[in-house]
Amino acid sequence: MNSCGVSLSAATVALGDEAKKMAAGKASRDSEEESLSLTVEEREALGGMDSRLFGFVRLHEDGARMKTLLGKAVRCYESLILKAEGKVDSDFFCQLGHFNLLLEDYSKALSAYQRYYSLQSDYWKNAAFLYGLGLVYFYYNAFHWAIKAFQDVLYVDPSFCRAKEIHLRLGLMFKVNTDYKSSLKHFQLALIDCNPCTLSSAEIQFHIAHLYETQRKYHSAKEAYEQLLQTENLPAQVKATVLQQLGWMHHNMDIVGDKASKESYAIQYLQKSLEADPNSGQSWYFLGRCYSSIGKVQDAFISYRQSIDKSEASADTWCSIGVLYQQQNQPMDALQAYICAVQLDHGHAAAWMDLGTLYESCNQPQDAIKCYLNATRSKRCSNTSTLAARIKFLQAQLCNLPQSSLQNKTKLLPSIEEAWSLPIPAELTSRQGAMNTAQQNGSDNWNVVQSLSHHPVQQVYSLCLTPQKLQHLEQLRANRDNLSPAQKRQLEQLESQFVLMQQVRHKGVAQGLHKSQSSCVSGPNEEQPVFSTESAQYQQATSTGIKKPNEHLTLPSNSVPQRNADSHLSSHIATSGGQQGIIFTKESKPSKNRSLVPETSRHTGDTSNGCADVKGLSNHVHQLIADAVSSPNHGDSPNLLIGDNPQLSALLIGKANDNVGTGTCDKVNNIHPAVHTKTDHSVASSPSSAISTATPSPKSTEQASINSVTSLNSPHSGIHTVNGEGLENSQNSTKVDLPLVSHRSTSQIIPSMSVSICPSSTEVLKAFRNLGKNGLSNSCVLLDKCPPPRPPTSPYPPLPKDKLNPPTPSIYLENKRDAFFPPLHQFCTNPKNPVTVIRGLAGALKLDLGLFSTKTLVEANNEHMVEVRTQLLQPADENWDPTGTKKIWHCESNRSHTTIAKYAQYQASSFQESLREENEKRTQHKDHSDNESTSSENSGRRRKGPFKTIKFGTNIDLSDNKKWKLQLHELTKLPAFVRVVSAGNLLSHVGHTILGMNTVQLYMKVPGSRTPGHQENNNFCSVNINIGPGDCEWFVVPEDYWGVLNDFCEKNNLNFLMSSWWPNLEDLYEANVPVYRFIQRPGDLVWINAGTVHWVQAVGWCNNIAWNVGPLTACQYKLAVERYEWNKLKSVKSPVPMVHLSWNMARNIKVSDPKLFEMIKYCLLKILKQCQTLREALVAAGKEVIWHGRTNDEPAHYCSICEVEVFNLLFVTNESNTQKTYIVHCQDCARKTSRSLENFVVLEQYKMEDLIQVYDQFTLGLSLSSSS
Ligand SMILES: [Zn+2]
Secondary structure: OOOOOOOOOOOOOOHHHHHHHHHHHOOOHHHHHHHHOOOHHHHHHHHOOOHHHOOOOOOOOOHHHHHHHHHHHHHHHHHHHHHOOOOOOHHHHHHHHHHHHHOOOHHHHHHHHHHHHHHOOOHHHOHHHHHHHHHHHHHOOOHHHHHHHHHHHHHHOOOOOOHHHHHHHHHHHHHHOOOHHHHHHHHHHHHHOOOOOOOOHHHHHHHHHHHHHHOOOHHHHHHHHHHHHOOOOOOHHHHHHHHHHHHHHHHHOOOOOOHHHHHHHHHHHHHHHHHHOOOOHHHHHHHHHHHHHOOOHHHHHHHHHHHHHHHHOOHHHHHHHHHHHHHOOOHHHHHHHHHHHHHHOOOOHHHHHHHHHHHHHOOOHHHHHHHHHHHHHOOOOOOHHHHHHHHHHHHHHHHHOOHHHHHHOOOOOOOHHHHHOOOOOHHHHHHHHHHHHHHHHHHHOOOOOOOOOHHHHHHHHHHOOOHHHHHHHHHHHHOHHHOOHHHHHHHHHHHHHHHHHHHHHHHHHHHHHOOOHHHOOOOOOOOOOOOOOOHHHHHHOOOOOOOOHHHHHOOOOOOOOOOOOOOOOOOOHHHOOOOOOOOOOOOOOOOOOOOOOOOOHHHHHHHHHHHHHOOOOOOHHHHHHHHHHOOOOOOOOOOOOOOOOHHHHHHHHOOOOOOOOOHHHHHOOOOOOOOOOOOOOOOOOOHHHHHHHOOOHHHHHHHHHHHHHOOOOOOOOOOOOOOOOOOOOHHHHHOOOOHHHHHHHHHHHOOOOOHHHOOOHHHHHHHHHHHHHHOOOOOOHHHOOOOOOOOOOOOOOOOOHHHOOOOOOEEEOOOHHHHOOHHHHHHHHOOOOOEEEEEOHHHHHOOOHHHHOHHHHHHHHOOOEEEEEEEEOOOOOOOEOOOOOOEOOEOOOEEEEEEHHHHHHHHHHHHHHHHHHHHHHHHHHHHOOOOHHHHHHHHHHHOOOOOOEEEEEEEEEOOOOOOOHHHHHHHHHOOHHHOOOOOOEHHHHOOOOOOOOOOOEEEEEOOOOEEEEEOOHHHOEEEEEEEEEOOEEEEEEOHHHHHHHHHHHHHOOOOOOOOOEOOOHHHHHHOOOOOEEEEEOOOOEEEEOOOOEEEEEEOOOEEEEEEEEOEOOHHHHHHHHHHHHHHHHOOOOOOOOHHHHHHHHHHHOOEOOHHHHHHHHHHHHHHHHHHHHHHHHHHHOOOOEEEOOOOOOOOOEEOOOOOOEEOOEEEEEHHHHHOOOOOEEOHHHHHHHOOOOOOEEEEEOOOHHHHHHHHHHOOEOOOOOOOO
16 A cells, blocks of 8 residues: 555456455356456456546546446446345445546445445555545535545555645645644645645645635735745646735735725736736626725726626626615616626625615615515625614614605615516526536536535535444344334434435535536525515516616716725625635646635635725615624733732732632532532541542442543443444444444544553563564564544443532642642542642642742743733633624634733733722712612623633743742652652653643733643643632543543534634533533642643632643553544644653663553554564665664654654655754655655664663563552
8 A cells, every 4th residue: 555656557456356256155157247247457457446546547548448447347346246135245345436436426436435334344444445435525525524534544554645635635624624723734744745636736835825814814825825926837827816816815905005005916916817817707806896996986897897708707796896886876777786696696695785775775774674684694694683783773763654655755776576576687697507518518527626615514514424324324224124113213313314415415516516606596505585475576577677787887877986985895794604615626727717716715805804994885784894893802901010009919929819819719610500519628637538538428429430431441342333423322322233333343442552452461472572583573463553543432321410510529738748648649640530639739838839929920030931822801611702692612812922021010900900990890889789780781791792802821931940940949849749850750751851741831810811621732641730819710521521522622613632612511511521610729739630621711810830740650651642643643743752752661660550561562562563664664675774873862853744753763854964953754754755765864763672672671560569
């Protein structure tokens, strides 16, 4: 699987033999004759054909012949399978899937692949299968599944020959999912790869530039676009699109100077774009918008006319024409233009809105209401509430008018029903028709434009049956007669879901043929406009006397230059968010109708344009919108100096002050309705008694039984699912009679290096003996490929609702002896306790927390850097979208930097401001104490936006021992197991600094500062001490529920590892996820156990210090390695270099826990084998391995491209080797840029003998205590 050219000659799979074997074994004689209809040559040719040829078949000189051959092969295979009644080798289905995929028969490919998947337990070893499956899912816009399949391919085969294509598609899908960080990473990985793929480098670069634009990083985008324009031999189509984007961006954004110069830039870019591609209706349209905005009405009309002539007549264009007419005081012409727009696109909210305002301006409120209603019905309507208010207002107005006054008035415009019944101008419709035919003709070309609309993506996600559900469906269907009532219900459900999925598929196919929905006449799936009942009678009245709009496209008769040259086209606010498309073009086959840019993202600019520029128009609806959407960002904090306020100094000195900010304390624990547990448990005098009473007695037994689920070896057992996807139905989970599914669960869920697949020590030692004798044996079964890791499914059985708010394990310390009492350590690291609060630690140890108070910090290092997160101040434990309309998971958190001194000032002024507010409230309350309803109303309204912004000072690095000597020294007073550095801390064995993990970080907070949900880096434990004076509130979910949270993130289009998210507690309650919730007071230490998910917010003004520790336990090591593998699958860097660390552990530590020992030993063996195999392969290929060695505290190495850890054999470019900069690559990335590594030297850091010796000498130590 390491190499595959486009050549078909390599017949690696002996298809002919396969067919014969099968025919002889299972099928009748007749089928043998069938199979023989494939000649030997044909079989040979087919043998090399699989999913990896997708996209390249057509490029082959023999494309047509190959297609015929594939068609024949499919027919032969199908008839063979039929004759054998489906009882054929599983590979047969896989191959059939490949053939169908190459023929672009996606639905047949999918069903064949699914058969293979259900039959082949180790399907995950088959990279070509996973790749084919990913392509099919991609085609159907089932991005969730496509991403999974593609990530699996790269995990099982990092050197897969279509890695570039995969990165490209991952980049596109993450872009659509708004996971921009991941998108950029994959585009960049695609770009460095010199293998062929379906887009050119220029096109990939375009996507990167457009990615910046989408993120509103306009300067980066402009730079990237302009750099792209410098490319030699840039294809005309790419050039035209780049110029178009630049032009439109200049029109919308304030990238350069004043309005006049920005429009002049915009127009220049668009004109250049039209030079490169004169047929782009889109560019003409944009040009029209630019002219219109500077009052060049005549030029604007000419451009719009051109746009319509270039066969891209779209609702947007007609809508803009309507606005132009409206500005020229030609309401009748405006009406027809708008009608054209909404007839082309029934869901064009902006056009409906504009039409509504037109009717309003002509005193026809009834028609206006209908238009506004249609606007609100559109999925793309972004301001439903504003419109709803407007509708209400108009309706109220109507009620107050005497009925006669409306009826008697002569209408200026025909009613909406009359206008609607006019046919779309023939010229338009015929052109649309021609366009569709043209595209259909091109559709058998695989790289025909694939337009993906954003909404269907979401639909597919929910409608698409998972592979295991499909499999389950098949099984249920097969046993239709013997089903229990519950199973029958299930079958019904699945069948109906299946039908839906089929429908979505067909829709998907249809979409593939169109360039974009908005430019085509709406199909049956589009929203239909709705009029009131009276519409029927008007439908017939196809009134005459209304000229067709396009006849008007000559200059308006009264084209007096606009008095207000500044007035703009009305906003097109609602156009964004509608379609989001990925459009594939092939450089070699440019088509004038294709575009690289998703339809809507083009209009993202529109949104802000509309918001910012609506002034001049007499368009009140738009004005309202502009107000509502205006940016919530405020400037810097008031510049208050630190004063002599006593309460303020309490904050600065860091003394615990119970009066500050603890007000919310009693609100804690209301997360899950009906369950009220106290945060604090009874105070115990000694740690041991505290441990025993930490869990309230009535619950202790249940607690234990719950926790037993989380015990080390069994987190995933008993859950019969595949792929880490839970079967939602609990009945499914209890059914054990699904042999295929349950049989798969073990190999599926447990990541590669976890305990369960770790061989027993005798096996390891046996393998090791082989190693000693013959070097490393390649056929070592134990070290076979590992299945891709999967998140754990939700623990089963689900916790009852009254157990979802468990008491937090807490320990009270009174004195130093308590703190150093050994069971404290055991209690904290016990996997049954996801979190432990050690109360009163600072007091017991007499720690001087004042050293970390804001005042001392300012005195010590006032210029020290602080990372700032600007966040919205959210109510209580909730997280709302910026407008306050709905609860969401995503949380806003923009990064910037400042200094300790400046943040201190902000923190102090924020405190003073709140004191002032408090005082004002108190006086107000005195004045209006009789009016209670008002105040409660106010507090209710405050729950929703717009929210105040606050700043959170995070990740302040206290690693420098010179700068922070006193502070760091104070922390050595802590018990060893929570200390920053100690012999029992794995992170002290890494041998180098990992900032914030084995060094201290400081956090400076104001109330509401939030640390979003996360697990610690590589699932290490963490220690957090609140300095005070205010409190912090913690939310904690046990490790074995991280899969559930990961699912929630995916459903919310968030990256569990990379995005900022704040869980919705109601969602967690629904999903039976337990949440520990507690207040951390000043001087309390919070111990977050390995893998625990948590999120934190400041209740008062306070500082915190935190770092990570790695206890020497099997649980910690296992979770760290699992996360290491999961990060690899997700293309995320692992901050802890586990390979490097494992070797250091073997060198430095005596391990007495057999389980931990086995795991480390297994990892070492695996790495040893990889090093040996790679080294031998390099030497065999004639590549010199140069001894380099390593210095004592040299950090672990990471690939500079893909960020995986690189151990021992470093691939360094010749250039960087000469310059001694040593920029390291992994082998796969090196080979992507230089296939035979001619541009690289291979540096070796360890002698094989040395590694073997370390491995050899690493033995199980004798346990000193018999207890563990
Ligand atoms: Zn790499």
